[in-house]
Amino acid sequence: MDIKKHIILIFFAFTCLAPSFGQASKIKQALDLFKQSKLDSAGLIIDQAIENEETKEKSSTYYYAGIIYKEKYNKQQKDDKASPARDKAIEYFNTFLKLNEDEKLVPPIKKSIDYLINTIYNDAVVLLNTETYDQSITLFEKYKKLQAYADPTKDINKINIQYNLVLGQVYSDLYDKNEENKTEFFEKTANTYLKVLQDDPENWGANYNLGIHYYNEAVNRIKALEYDVDLVTLDMLEGEYIGLFKMALPYMQKAYQMNPNRKETIIGLSGIYYSLKDYDRSDEYTEKLKKLEEEK
Amino acid sequence: MRKTLSYIKQISLFVVMLFAVLSFQNQYDTNAKIKSLFIYNFAKYIEWPSSYKQGDFIIGILGDHPVYKELNNMAQTKKVFDQPIQVIKFSNVNEIQKCHMLIIPRQMTSKISQSKAKIQPYNTLLVTEKIGVGKSSDINFVISENKQKFELNQNNLAKKDLKVSNNLVSLAIAVK
Structure with a gap:
């Protein structure tokens, strides 16, 4: 929204709201500064109005404060992902809605x-990438909280699922690249996909990726095995690897049931059964893959 | 507001584009690695006659087996005591020569008798991997509850003058 529209809106609102407050010098001062695009000063003055005993209970104070800070965000802090002006604007608008009795001002x-x-x-x-995922999570949590407050009827489940699918992939990339914190990112990847499946058990991507994730972890551990390992230790470790392959299996089976013609799941099942040393079943899926490729 | 909506639309598309399936490490043969570790332990816990303790420690494989690549990797850094490891692939039974260990893959099980005849003059440990062949083999790989196990035929090993460590015997499934 450009500044002209703001000013029109502000004067409209001011006209509507003027009778509701007496001591308005701070607000007037803030609006003058706002009109001159002196947004930092306008913000400081409107903050003083919010602290002022006479004006802090007036809905109009929060209305103007919200508009000033929204403009400050748009003009000065658009690139600041942790913009304080944006947070303040939302807070003031929400307070305005709480105090306001004029329905006309609610929709804008x-x-x-x-x-x-x-x-x-x-x-x-x-920000949802391997470098800035922490900031992304903080913002996404903030988004969910604010969205739930602003409109409790809005279903954000789908967005949440989509976000977690990508977050799982980000964690998986970090798991692949990061030798030091491999265990941490292994757990984070798995837990993120499990969260998706809690909300949407039929999600093909989460089922497939979780199957692959458990499988890859077992493969990585086997690859890293030292040649000097004795057979007693190997037997114990193999139990752990088998456990991971078995964890991978139901998710890959589910992905296959959901979409039997996707090559990835057939290759996945063949690989998991092979690693479980169930060669007959592994061969069965290898044959299915061949048939599928011939049909194409 | 239209401006805002179009901005969200772009980002949503970005999310969809970013999501992809994870890559599957299907090129790696996990069972070959596990088996190669067993084979290395067999080499360490079985004692060959003194004439076999010089030169390379030779592991022969009849035909193709994924363990060939793994054993070759291992041979680059490991030895059997002081003996460097050499892995030889025999394309057919006629190529079989004197070696410390001969591995017969599952798909070559039908060649066990002929192979045994070829290694008969030597103190070669015969390693197979097919259920039910434990009696005619020295060590036979089997699977139990998805895990790699092995049968060990002490009588056959004794006939070849191969001494087995008790540690290895205690982990094996005995063949009587």
């Missing part, structure tokens, strides 16, 4: 809140 403010919350979501998505 709700739109503004929606807009700001969506920028938080977008920032969370942009």
Whole structure:
């Protein structure tokens, strides 16, 4: 929203709300500064109005504060993923909605809140990579909390699933690249996909990726085995590897049931059964793969 | 507001594009690695006659077996006591020569009798991997509850003057 629209809205609101407060010098001062695009000063003054005994209970104070801080975010902090101005704008708009009795002003403010919350979501998505995933998670949690508050009826389950699918992949990349914290990222990857499956047991991607994840962990551990390992230790370790292959199996089976014509799942099942030394079943899936490739 | 919605649309698409399936390490033969570790332990816990304690420790494999690659990897860094490991692939029974150990893969089980005849003059440990051949083999790989196990025929080993450590015997499934 450009500044002209803001000003029109502000004067409209000011006209509507003016009778509801008496001591308005701080607010007027803040609005003057806002009109001059002096957003830092406008913010400082409106904050003082919020602290002021006379104006802090007035909904209009929060209305103007929200608008000033929203503009500050748009003009100065758009690239700051942890923008304090955005947080303040949402907080003030929410307080306005709590105090306000004029229904006419509710829809535009709700739109503004929606807009700001969506920028938080977008920032969370942009930061969802192996470098900045921690910031992304913080923002996404904030987004969910704010969204639930702004509109408790909105179903964010789908977004949550989609986010966790990508987060699982980010953790998996870190697991592949990171030798020092492999165990940590192994657990994080698995737990993230399990979270997706809790919300959506029929999710093909989470089933397949979890199957692969457990399988790859077993393979990595076998690859890393020292040649000098004695047979007693090997027997114990092999038990652990078999445990992981068995953990992989139901997820890969589920992915296969959901989509029997996907090559990846057939290769996956063949590999898991091979590692479980069930050669007949492994061969069965190898044959299925051949047939599928011939049909194509 | 239209501006905001279009921005979200772009990001959502970004999410979809970012999601992909994880890569599967199917090129790696896990069972070959496990078996190669067993084979190395057999080499360490069985004692060959003194004339076999010089030169390379030779492991022969009849035909193709994924363990060939693993054993070759192992041979680059490991020895059987002081003996460097040499892994030889015999394409057919006629190629079989004197070796410390001869591995007959599952798919070559039908060649056990002929192979035994070829190694008869030597003190060669015969290693097979087919259920039910334990009696005609020295060591036979078997599977129990998805795990790699082995049968050991002490009588056959004794006939070849191969001394087995009690440690190895205690882990084996005895063949009587």
